[in-house]
Amino acid sequence: MAEIREKKAQRRQLRIRHRGRLEQIGIYFGKMLRMFVYQNDWKVLPMAALIAALVSMVIRKNFFITMEGNLTGSFALVCVAIWNGCFNSIQVICRERQIVKREHRSGMHISSYIASHMIYQALLCLAQTALTLYVCGAMGVKYPEKGLITPWLTVDLGITIFLISYASDMLSLWVSAIAHTTTAAMTVMPFVLIFQLVFSGGIFSLPAWADNLSQFTISNYGLKCIAAQSDYNNTPMVSVWNTLEKVKDRELGGTVTAGQISDLLMSDKLKAVSEFRAREIDLDALLRSLMKNAGLTPPETAEAAGEGEDAPRKTVTVGEILEQALNNPSFEAVRDEKITVKTTVGELLEAAGEEDVKKYIQDMTSRVSANPDYENTPGNVIGLWLIIGFFALAYALFAMITLEFIDKDKR
Amino acid sequence: MLNVLLIILFGSYSTSNVVMEALLIAGLYGMFNKSGIAGWWAAVPCARNYMLARCAGKEEEGRVYSVLGFVTMLLSVGEYLASTENLIMMFTIPTFALEIIRLIYMIRITGGLLEVYGRRRAWGWLWVLFPFIPALIWGFGKKYQPEWKVEDIRRVSRELISGHTVQGMSDGLTVNLEERTATEFFQKKYLLRDIHMYVRPGHMVLLLGGSGAGKTTFINAVNGYEKAKARVSLNGGDIYGDYKKMQYEVGFVPQQELMRGKDTVYHTLTDASKLRMPLNVSGEDRTARVEEVMDIFGLTPVKGNLVEKLSGGQKKRLSIAMEFLSNPSLFILDEPDSGLDGVMARELMEQLRKIADQGKIVIVITHTPDRVIDLFDDVIVLAKDSERTGRLAWFGPVEEARKFFGREKMEQIVMAVNRKEEGGEGRADEFIGRFAEVQHG
Numbered sequence: 001m002a003e004i005r006e007k008k009a010q011r012r013q014l015r016i017r018h019r020g021r022l023e024q025i026g027i028y029f030g031k032m033l034r035m036f037v038y039q040n041d042w043k044v045l046p047m048a049a050l051i052a053a054l055v056s057m058v059i060r061k062n063f064f065i066t067m068e069g070n071l072t073g074s075f076a077l078v079c080v081a082i083w084n085g086c087f088n089s090i091q092v093i094c095r096e097r098q099i100v101k102r103e104h105r106s107g108m109h110i111s112s113y114i115a116s117h118m119i120y121q122a123l124l125c126l127a128q129t130a131l132t133l134y135v136c137g138a139m140g141v142k143y144p145e146k147g148l149i150t151p152w153l154t155v156d157l158g159i160t161i162f163l164i165s166y167a168s169d170m171l172s173l174w175v176s177a178i179a180h181t182t183t184a185a186m187t188v189m190p191f192v193l194i195f196q197l198v199f200s201g202g203i204f205s206l207p208a209w210a211d212n213l214s215q216f217t218i219s220n221y222g223l224k225c226i227a228a229q230s231d232y233n234n235t236p237m238v239s240v241w242n243t244l245e246k247v248k249d250r251e252l253g254g255t256v257t258a259g260q261i262s263d264l265l266m267s268d269k270l271k272a273v274s275e276f277r278a279r280e281i282d283l284d285a286l287l288r289s290l291m292k293n294a295g296l297t298p299p300e301t302a303e304a305a306g307e308g309e310d311a312p313r314k315t316v317t318v319g320e321i322l323e324q325a326l327n328n329p330s331f332e333a334v335r336d337e338k339i340t341v342k343t344t345v346g347e348l349l350e351a352a353g354e355e356d357v358k359k360y361i362q363d364m365t366s367r368v369s370a371n372p373d374y375e376n377t378p379g380n381v382i383g384l385w386l387i388i389g390f391f392a393l394a395y396a397l398f399a400m401i402t403l404e405f406i407d408k409d410k411r
Numbered sequence: 412m413l414n415v416l417l418i419i420l421f422g423s424y425s426t427s428n429v430v431m432e433a434l435l436i437a438g439l440y441g442m443f444n445k446s447g448i449a450g451w452w453a454a455v456p457c458a459r460n461y462m463l464a465r466c467a468g469k470e471e472e473g474r475v476y477s478v479l480g481f482v483t484m485l486l487s488v489g490e491y492l493a494s495t496e497n498l499i500m501m502f503t504i505p506t507f508a509l510e511i512i513r514l515i516y517m518i519r520i521t522g523g524l525l526e527v528y529g530r531r532r533a534w535g536w537l538w539v540l541f542p543f544i545p546a547l548i549w550g551f552g553k554k555y556q557p558e559w560k561v562e563d564i565r566r567v568s569r570e571l572i573s574g575h576t577v578q579g580m581s582d583g584l585t586v587n588l589e590e591r592t593a594t595e596f597f598q599k600k601y602l603l604r605d606i607h608m609y610v611r612p613g614h615m616v617l618l619l620g621g622s623g624a625g626k627t628t629f630i631n632a633v634n635g636y637e638k639a640k641a642r643v644s645l646n647g648g649d650i651y652g653d654y655k656k657m658q659y660e661v662g663f664v665p666q667q668e669l670m671r672g673k674d675t676v677y678h679t680l681t682d683a684s685k686l687r688m689p690l691n692v693s694g695e696d697r698t699a700r701v702e703e704v705m706d707i708f709g710l711t712p713v714k715g716n717l718v719e720k721l722s723g724g725q726k727k728r729l730s731i732a733m734e735f736l737s738n739p740s741l742f743i744l745d746e747p748d749s750g751l752d753g754v755m756a757r758e759l760m761e762q763l764r765k766i767a768d769q770g771k772i773v774i775v776i777t778h779t780p781d782r783v784i785d786l787f788d789d790v791i792v793l794a795k796d797s798e799r800t801g802r803l804a805w806f807g808p809v810e811e812a813r814k815f816f817g818r819e820k821m822e823q824i825v826m827a828v829n830r831k832e833e834g835g836e837g838r839a840d841e842f843i844g845r846f847a848e849v850q851h852g
Contacts (some may be wrong), residue, residue, distance in 0.1 A: 011703055017687055017689060017690045017691070018659065018687075018688075018690060019685060019690060023690075024686070027685050027686065030682075031671070031674065032671075034674055034675075034678060035671070035673055035674070038673035038674065038717065039673040077768055096671060098665075098667065099670065101669075101671045102669040103686065105658075106658075106687055106733075106734075107658060107659065107682070107686050107687065108686060109418070200776060207497060209497045209498070209501070235449060407636070407637075
């Protein structure tokens with residue numbers, strides 16, 4: 001038995017073994033770190049900072065504040081991440097394709113080569129993500145503090161941006177493995193970018209047939225994820241109110257009968273009118289205001305007269321006043337009389353309570369525009385992370401499979 | 412249904428297009444017959460484009476053109492069958508893009524046709540705009556004849572086969588290559604045939620052959636990188652059967668300096684040693700080997716330099732050093748002296764001679780053999796036979812090669828076996844046959 005064991009040990013010693021896949025990853029990772037320094041691969045870092053600065057100049061005002069700001073901000077960050085990721089790796093394999101072929105011939109494992117790229121590119125994407133978040137913050141983007149998954153939103157957001165960058169990076173790595181020259185890779189690149197951006201599904205409204213294509217883009221899931229993290233659904237939508245504000249000076253007017261006005265004011269169909277009728281008016285304050293406008297001196301207030309806070313306030317609803325006025329026989333006499341009304345949008349808004357209308361419009365449009373895909377829940381965000389991560393791994397696998405056929409290249 | 416059939420056969424179902432395509436088919440029938448291709452190919456959709464390209468000597472373009480034609484045909488059928496506007500658009504946009512690419516390929520093929528038929532460029536416009544007109548004229552006009560015919564690549568000359576094999580030896584390199592074939596676009600091509608030889612250890616061998624004779628294919632077949640129908644053994648080990656182990660026994664130095672320019676000489680060699688040397692070699696021994704190899708190839712003074720900063724000769728030496736690290740028994744070098752001046756090339760070859768003198772086999776491809784021929788023991792001459800297959804026209808000592816070919820210089824030997832259209836004497840078949848007889852005894 002001992003003899004057999006000894007023989008086996010001897011045979012093991014005689015067997016010549018070369019470096020396996022794991023050890024080769026180390027060799028190539030070291031090589032890539034040197035390339036980072038010597039081959040100017042470091043240039044992608046300042047480039048990432050510059051891109052982030054340019055983008056944040058546009059998004060900083062409304063990102064995390066309004067619904068529109070969240071959507072454009074999310075889209076801009078997705079664009080930045082995809083751009084960074086794509087340009088990190090688009091040339092890395094094709095520029096040294098012949099060298100890879102030679103080394104593969106000398107015993108290099110393609111899986112080790114791709115795995116070392118995966119590690120190296122992950123570090124690069126991580127650095128770019130940190131730079132992007134820092135530069136955006138420094139340029140005035142105000143990140144909310146609390147995150148959904150971690151206690152800090154910047155960390156949550158960082159994970160998303162990293163995953164989008166990394167998945168795009170792996171997609172480009174695949175393109176680089178397919179392309180035989182850098183020219184070919186750079187020719188394909190714009191198509192990849194345009195496909196990702198057009199079919200992101202959030203910004204451009206796509207026809208139904210094209211909508212399915214967005215299921216295959218990293219940008220679609222990236223946009224959903226950042227929009228969810230920015231709490232898109234629960235932030236006010238301001239575009240409708242902003243449009244209304246721009247037409248404040250526009251005059252409105254026309255000829256109506258007193259009866260038509262009374263019917264409108266007493267109608268139960270319009271919620272806003274019902275709420276207006278239910279509004280309480282302080283009679284004292286109204287009286288004083290009227291007297292003041294008429295140039296009369298109003299009597300002392302109840303408090304000033306020493307009646308104190310216990311004195312009952314004389315309030316009445318708008319509806320009660322209207323009922324009194326409109327049910328009056330003298331009003332019936334003038335019911336069919338024509339009145340020419342002339343006002344502005346601003347005056348109408350003022351009459352209805354500008355702040356109330358603003359809040360109402362913003363809330364209502366926000367509710368209508370809410371998107372279930374942007375739901376601000378941990379489950380939604382983690383699900384999207386997993387999908388983007390899956391994309392990254394799938395692309396890396398495709399790159400590996402593609403490069404395994406490098407020996408079939410035409411000489 | 413009829414319309415779909417018309418699209419498949421003629422590319423369109425409009426009457427005028429069908430008529431024009433039918434006329435083109437008729438013209439192609441005549442042209443194919445003139446070029447030595449069966450005329451019925453003209454009736455086969457897509458394939459007729461490939462055959463036309465073969466008539467023009469543009470086989471590769473023809474492959475792409477016919478594949479594009481097939482895809483365009485499918486898209487056209489899809490476009491015809493599509494029910495909604497969106498679907499039609501999905502078929503129309505790629506069809507349009509493909510048509511542009513097809514046009515470019517058609518222009519390339521047309522260029523070849525003009526050359527083969529010796530016609531002026533003005534004909535090119537007709538070929539692109541109304542191809543049926545020149546096809547009919549060239550197909551049936553008696554004064555329009557192609558300068559050469561398409562060769563039937565399936566024909567294989569059998570009379571020149573030596574039937575000789577070499578006995579496997581416990582040392583040295585034994586090659587018994589029956590054939591190396593490749594299938595391109597459903598056609599089997601013979602790249603190499605009937606190559607048998609035994610190279611002794613310590614021999615430095617010159618590999619000669621004209622362009623396209625199959626030198627690189629032969630090297631790749633020998634080192635097992637591209638397997639052929641062959642038995643190749645090195646020092647008793649089966650290169651094909653035990654490739655994983657044997658690949659480290661063979662060092663192949665490619666023609667170009669395939670190294671990362673932005674890495675240092677030392678790191679390039681260290682990484683190469685990690686890849687090529689066995690795991691049981693300790694780190695210290697590996698470093699010592701790297702230092703030793705740097706000394707041998709005169710790279711120690713530049714060990715810290717970036718590869719891109721090295722001179723042409725230094726780059727060549729580094730490229731060889733990378734393979735030399737693992738101490739292979741068989742060394743194959745593809746034009747190691749390209750880009751080097753006479754003195755540097757001589758120095759490099761002398762270095763290779765020293766490697767051979769250590770008992771290793773060194774096979775070198777070079778296009779300037781005469782300035783270093785005294786360093787070689789044997790010469791392999793590969794030549795393209797009349798079927799354009801790479802064959803062995805000679806293997807043996809240099810001096811005997813001179814007698815066999817009746818030429819003093821190696822470059823003259825290459826000229827003797829090169830085809831006439833390449834500026835050679837076109838005597839490849841003669842020498843292949845004679846050498847087959849010599850081998851057969």
